[in-house]
Amino acid sequence: LGQVHGQLPQDNDFFKFFAPRMPRQREYKSTALGSGVIVNSRKGYVITNNHVVDDMDEITVRLLDKTEYKATVVGRDPKSDIAVLQIDARGLTDLDFGNSDKLRVGEWVIAVGSPFSANLSHTVTAGIVSAKGRGNIIQGDVYEDFIQTDAAINPGNSGGALLNSAGDLIGINTAIYTNSFDRSNKGVGFAIPSNMVKQVMADLIQHGKVLRSWIGVQIQPLNDSSARAMGLKSPDGALVSDVVKDGPAKKAGLKTGDVIIEFNHVQVKNVDHLRNTVSASKPNKRYDLIVIRDGRKKTLKVTLEEMPGDDALATVSRPPAQTNELGIQVSSLSQSVIREYDISKGEEGVIVIAVVEGSIAAEAGIRIGDLITRVGTKKCNSPRGFAALIKETQKKNMVMLHMKRDGVARYMTLELDD
Structure with missing residues (x-):
């Protein structure tokens, strides 16, 4: 898959001074590379990753025989990183879906894609299933149930096929594990299971969105x-x-x-x-x-x-929107929470159960297990009450919390960003 998107130079005095003759609306074009899988030869449906086609003006699909077709986007789902494209072509051959639930750790798999460049298109690598059900791999609000494999997957393989030994599609390659300096394969690649792909694809084709x-x-x-x-x-x-x-x-x-x-x-x-x-x-x-x-x-x-839209409160497993400003998540004092954090009998407030790294709260020294009893001078006994008090004090760009840690109580003042 090849894509093109346009960029305009910055329209500022510095740019005009050093390039006075350059047309103001000149367009710069850049291309990106990804892979895809034909899953319906009759209708020309192609599966790839959402991040491969996101924010692209033009998408071209190049087949093994080097013929090229303009593709249209049928639907995209950022939360699963799946996109469905369609091309108008005849004589296509599609892949059959396999059952990813029946895949076993240690089973041989084959990855197909275009690593690094179009000159290496339709590269085939082999490996085994290293693990199943991997999560917490990609940051953000995404649904993760990855197949982990040691088959060589590199930049450009995104959206390509992961096949079992029978040639059935059991995954869509989507990510690799790298360090900050080297984007090449380290023997740790991830693919979206075919059963998830099939369900997402059906919803995108039928409804234009995924029903969750x-x-x-x-x-x-x-x-x-x-x-x-x-x-x-x-x-x-x-x-x-x-x-x-x-x-x-x-x-x-x-x-x-x-x-x-x-x-x-x-x-x-x-x-x-x-x-x-x-x-x-x-x-x-x-x-x-x-x-x-x-x-x-x-x-x-x-x-x-x-499921409500993205702006609705408290979707499953997402930190509460009301605590994002501080970067903490709090919980009520249920019996299980009291036991886990060893809270003294008779205490009131909310307990900190998560602190986002680099957040205002983290920089102020707030820790998991801290007990927050008041916001300013007002008591808080529930996450909802805490959120309401935080919202009320945010108008001053400052929040004062009364906290207890190891039996010691003190106030802590946090300055919020404008």
């Missing part, structure tokens, strides 16, 4: 220490740190401090697993949800709803 469900909770991962503190046998599952008002979870009776261990008869492995499973489920349908509450199993019935 949501449960209406903030969730965080469990580690070994938090699992032991809550009396759990393993850190599998997802800890509910907040429940969205009037959301599906609230209506189902879910509470802060619950640990979700099973959804729709499927055991929850981690936060990403629950997030992907919920989003792929049909909205307006009732599902069984099993949680651990105060050491006991409890079965709830939850009716999922279609």
Whole structure:
């Protein structure tokens, strides 16, 4: 896949002085390279990565026989990094989808793409499946359930095919692990599973967008220490740190401090697993949800709803929008949180459960486990109340927090950016 986008020189006095004769509307063209897979020969559908075609003015698809076709974008989904293109061509050959759920670690796989340059198009490399279900690889609000492989994947391979030994499409290559200085392959590549690709593609073709469900909770991962503190046998599952008002979870009776261990008869492995499973489920349908509450199993019935837009509050696994200004995430003092952070009996407030690196809070020295009892002189006893007080004080570009750490109380003043 080749793309072209235009850029205009900066329109300022410095530019005009040193280039007075240059036309003001001169366009500079640059190209980028990616890979793709024909998945429907009759309709000319091509799958690639969203980041390959994002913000491009023109897209050209070059086939193995070097014929080229202009492509149109049928739909894009940044959250899964999948895009569907269409070309008007005859005599195409497509790939069959394989079942990525049946893929096993150690199985041989083949990666196809155009690493580094168009001169290396349709390069084939081989390797094995190193791991499945990889998450927390790409920063941002994306749905991750990556297949990890040691097959050589390099810049330009994005959007290309990952095949099993039978030649079936079991993934779309999307990312490689590198350091800051070297973008070449290090034997750690990632592909989007074909089952996720197939579902996203179907929605983009039929609806022009991906229909996702949501449960209406903030969730965080469990580690070994938090699992032991809550009396759990393993850190599998997802800890509910907040429940969205009037959301599906609230209506189902879910509470802060619950640990979700099973959804729709499927055991929850981690936060990403629950997030992907919920989003792929049909909205307006009732599902069984099993949680651990105060050491006991409890079965709830939850009716999922279609996920609101990006500006809606508290989508699954995203830090609360109301705390983004400070860079912290807080939780109510449920029994499980009190045990995990060893909070003294009778304390009131909210507990800091996450601090964004480089944020205002991090630079001020706020840590996970700090207890915030007041914003200014007003008490706060819930994440929602804390967010409201923060919003109220933001008008002064300054927030004063009353905090407790290791039994020592003090006020901390944070200056906000204008």
